[in-house]
Amino acid sequence: MPLYIRRLLLVLVAGLCLAQSSSDMLTPAIRRVGDRLACLCGSCKNTVATCSMLGCHYSSPARERIAKLQAEGKSDDEIVDDFIKREGKRALAVPPAEGFHLLSWVMPFVAIGLGLAAIWAFVKRNSKPAVAPAAVDAAVLNRYQAEIDKDLAKLE
Amino acid sequence: MENLGALAILLALCLSAYAVVASVVGKLRNKPLLVLSGERAVYAIWLLLTTASGLLLYGLLSGDFRLAYVARHSNRAMPVLYKIAAWWGGMEGSLLLWGWILSTYSAVVVWTNRRKFRDMMPYTTAILMVVQCFFLLLISFPENPFEVLAVGKGITEVPDGNGLNPLLQYWTMAIHPPMLYLGYVGFVVPFAFAMGSLITRQPGDAWIHTTRRWTLFTWMCQSTGILLGAGWAYAVLGWGGYWGWDPVENASLLPWITATAFLHSVMMQEKKGMMKVWNMVLIAATFFLCIFGTFLTRSGIVGSVHAFAQSPIGKYFVAFLAVGIAATVYLILDRLDYLKSDAHLESVLSRESSFLFNNLILLASCFAVLWGTIFPVISEAVTGEKISVDAPFYNRVNVPIGLFLLLLTGVGPLIAWRRSSWESLKRAFRWPTIVGVAVMVVAAAMGALHFYALVSFGLCAFVMATIVMEFWKGARAIAAKSQQNLIAAMIELTHRNTRRYGGYVVHVAMVFLFLGFTGAAFNKDATHDVRVGDKFTIGRYDLKINDLLDGDNDNYSWRKAIVEISVGGSVIGTLEPEQRVYKASRQPTSEVAIRRRLNEDLYLNFAGVTNDGKNLAIIQSYVFPLVSWIWVGFYTMLIGTIICLIPAKVKMQHMKTETVGYVKKNAPVHP
Amino acid sequence: MLLAACALIVAGAVFLTFGVREKDLPQPDAESPVQHLEERKGQIYENLRDLQFEYRVGKLSDEDYQKTKTELQTELAKVMAQIDQILGASPATAKVQPAASARPEPGTVCPHCSAKFDKPLKFCGECGKAMVEGAA
Incomplete structure (x- = not known):
């Protein structure tokens, strides 16, 4: 439900900027850079x-800006840097893989690694030592074998 | 009226606190009457909350706009269905729904177990009532749904309310929240039983047997809630997305993942008495993630404008979570000896270890989603710098994890319990592997040159082949023995072990879902400014604007395009995307036009009109390959889960050592 | 009116909660002291049945099948022994159990199809499977 509150705002904002042109300018080149932002x-x-979102008050000008910078001959990295300069690191779509932010990428895989270690430890600890079934077991089994067989026959 | 409602809630709060004390003290002091009185309080709470909910509903339906809640979420013009839906349209009402569902579940649990588990039930009741007490506390004080609009000193009434957002006036949206709540709240019950059996050191796995169907039903509601939300987003919002990795969506996904892990690993405990600690941890994690999700959407901690308005209840949740988690951890650690495993792992190559990996992968994806959701908060706290964690992050991390999970879906069921040999595995996997590779080759030849998509298609085929083989081999074995035809044998097979074969059907549903997700790798979109007579192309479709219409009625004004669709020169139909602007809320909504087919959807959205003086219509067009399989998967999942819920035909007929007239010494005895 | 309604729900809730009498106590279900063991037993039988079925559809090698089967049967026997021990030590319990039949000589009852034979056999005359563990 809170999801729709978000959509609501989204559409409200869309409503405010409604009635613009569709010049979203999504050329493959813009898309390539835009995917990083x-x-x-x-x-x-x-x-x-x-x-x-049509006429998104952030994405639409951002696309225009990318187009403009590309026309000036800037490389993809330069354009991304330009956005970071204006908006800070939050302009990037994903956390940069450096410094503290590296953790965002590393942790899920560290978690898998830890999990694997845990499984390994679990398997080691719980593996059955390869000993022949004790004579006691065999004796107990013998005692109940008839009953078990009788029950088993009824199972199918 | 509002006084009556508030009184009912307050009284329920007192009774829930009483029920906790009465149950525990009654058990400890061995006073069955006190325990019974605690159980009676549970019924009384249900009656009180039903009264309160009824009063709120009455207020919504009759348009009692003195109530702040009614004024904010309802209006006179709304259809009855959405007036009812306004019950869960806002924070206070939705918390009341939470509380009411919990009270209903509790009453059912107490009633069905009134003669059973006399040792454990007082504690189970107490835990249910602790949770109940917490939610009642919230709706008694900070978030009271019966608050009146008090301006100055008098009670003021507004002539009409704001109404439910028109976007939400869509049938799936009316049932999406209650479904999700049925799921969220439902996990309180297995948790309460788990803790009850932990506290009283019940022998055996009684809590698992008792709550098995409960857990499945709850899981089904949760899945339904999530997928209904996705379906609504797809059909209503005009951009064709069904999942946005939004914190709120993630919050609903997290407990679903741990619940799925629980459903799998619990089999290890039932079959072999292993993983007892782990299952406790999983059910507790699921419960607390449900609470955490409720907290996340209601406290504004992840800085999401889409959640409920900023509210002071965040700290209540933090306190509840902290105390609850600490108590659970203490309890589990204190009872480790009781949770000792009964069995060993015979071989690494066994069903048991495939479950271990399944759990690892599910938990890893749960962690990745949780991590991505809270990382911006952590990062800002540590570095002081805001960063974004957007869809590409989740996709990059979760796509490989998801694919690995899909692989396990195929591999797991083919490995026998306890031990398996490479020889029999090779035999079992020969055909599925061939099918998988063949599908990959065909897909590549057809131009689907996208690494993950190819892997996904291959795995989907592989898993599908394993499941088909399971059904076929099993049915053949039965057919050979009982001279039935294959279809009858297949039904017989499923009926004999509904959980296993129902589970396979759910796996098929997962394959369909993955197929639908994979289609997104080949989405196409284009936006055009058009006038009547214009033509454009998307994918294999040629679109022609036959007409542009507009109009006006009491409720909204609308614009509409009549678009003719043709493929290869022949006309295959028309689509009529429409845009409405509702007068009351001045809010535009899209009535998108979708041509749904199993291979791909053609999706048109009338997005608006240009304001450059030419007044051209803006049409957004999309092609979404395979997306329909998500909804096919949804229905398949429902069928599969329902099959799991049907009792298996063959009940154990082994000789039972019957005990007659035995009553446990410390159980309350009828005088 | 409002006061009356308030009084009514308060009185109703209080009466429902506190008006408990001795005779309202539900008779608890008879709980067997071996309930959990019976459940365990049922589960092992089910495991055995699954195992047999998986073997029949060819998911298991003969060797694995025999090994797992023996293990399961041993576990089963242990559980049964436990049940007998508890019930034997509990005089409060009325035990309704068919008298244990005398254990047949090994090799006279087929473990697979339960066919009975007068003489010990190596392979079952009915289903053809090994009558004695390890004979296959």
């Missing part, structure tokens, strides 16, 4: 390339 319109988790 977060849409910061505040209500979506999309990138500048994938935000499909």
Whole structure:
């Protein structure tokens, strides 16, 4: 349900900027750079390339800016840097793989590693030592074999 | 009226606190009457909350706009269905729904177990009532649904309410929240039983047997809730997305993942008496993640504008979670000896270890989602710098994890319990592998050159082949013995072990879901400014604007495009995407037009009109390959889970050592 | 009116909760002291049945099948022994159990199809499977 509150805001914002042109300018080149940049319109988790809100007050100007910088001959990295300069690191769609932010990428795989270690430890601890079944077991089994057989026959 | 409602809630709060004390003290002092009185309190709470909910519903239906809640979430013009839906449209009402569902579940649990588990039930009741007490505390004080609009000193009434957002006036949205709550709240019950059996050191796995169906039903509600939300987003919002990795969505996914892990690993305990600690941890994690999800959407901690408004109840939740988790951890650690495993692992190559990996992978994806959701908060706290964790992060981390999970879905069921040999595995996997590789080759030849998509298609085929083989081999064995035809044998097979074969059907549903997700790798979209007579192309479709219409009625004004669709020169139909602007809320909504087919959906959205003086219509067009399989998967999942819920035909007929007239010494005895 | 309604729900809730009398106590179900063991037993039988079925559809090698089967049967026997021990030590319990039949000589009853034979056999005359563990 809270999900729809978010959609509500999304559409409200869309409503405010309604009636613009569709010049979203999504050329493959813009899409390539836009995919690396977060849409910061505040209500979506999309990138500048994938935000499909019409006339998004962040993505649309961002696309235009990418186009302009590309026309000036800037490389992809330079354009991304330009966005970081203006908005800070949050302009990136995903945390940069450096410094503290590296943790965001590493931790899930560290978790898998720890899990594997845990499984290994579990398997080691719980593996049955390869000993022949004790004579006691055989004796107990013998005592009840008839009953078991009788029950088993009824199972199918 | 509002006084009556508030009184009922307050009284229920007192009774829930009483029920906790009465149950525990009654058990410890061995006073069965006190325990019974605690159980009676559970019924009384249900009656009180039903009264309160009834009063709120009455307020919503009759338009009692003196109530702040009614004024904010309902209006006179709304259809009855959405007036009812306004019950869970806001924070206070939704918390009341939480409480009411919990009270209903508790009453059912207490009633069905009134003669059973006399040792354990007082504690189970007490735990249910602790949770109940917490939610009643919230709706008694900080979030009272019966607050009146008090301006100055008098009670003021507004002529009409704000109404439920028009976007939400869609049938799946009316049932999505209660479904999700049925799921969220439902996990309190297995948790309460688990803790009860832990406290009283019940012999055996009684809590698992008792709550088995409960857990499945709850899981089904949760899955339904999540997928209904996805379906609504797809059909209503105009951008064709069904999952946005939004904190709120993630919050609903987390307990679902741990619950799925629990459903699997609990089999280890039932079959072999292993993993007892782990199952306790999983059910506790699921419960606390449910609470955490409720907290996340209601406290604004992840800075999401889409959640409920900022509210002071965050600290209540933090306190509850902290105390609850600490108590659970203490209890589990204190009773480790009781949770000792009965059995060993015979071989690494066994069903047991495939379950271990299944749990690892599920938990890893749960952790990845949780980590991504809270990382911005952590990062800001540590570095002081805001960062974004958007969809690409989740996709990059979760896609490989998901694919590995899909692989396990195929591999696990083919490995025998206890031990398996490479020889029999090779035999079992020969055909599925061939099918999987063949599908990959065909898909690649057809131009689906996308690494993950290819792997996914291959795995989907592989898993599907393993499941089909399971059904086929089993049915053949039965058919040979009982001279039935294969279809009858297949039904017989499923009926004999509904949990296993129902589980396979759910696995098939997962394959369908993955198929649907994979289609997203090949989505196409284009946006055009058009006038009547214009043509454009998307994918294999040629679209022509036949007409542009507009109009007006009491409720909204609308614009609409009549778009003719043709493929290869022949017309296959028309689509009519429409945009409405509701007058009351001045809010535009899209009535998207979708041509749904199993291979791909054609999706048109009338997004607006240009304001450059030319007044061109803006049409967003999308092609979403395979997306329909998500909904096919949803229905398949429902069928599969229902099959699991049906009792198996063959009950054990082994000789039972019957005991007659035995009553446990410390159980309350009828005088 | 409002006061009356308030009084009514308060009185109702209080009466329901506190008006418990001795005769309202439900008779608890008879709980067997071996309940959990019976459940365990049933589970092992089910495991055995699964095992047999999986073997029949060819998921298991003969060797694995025999090994697992013996293990399961041993576990079963242990559980049964436990049940007997508890019930034997509990005089409060009325035990309704068919008299244990005399154990047949090994090799006279087929473990697979339960066919009975007068003489010990190596292979079952009915289903053809090994009558004695390890004979296969």
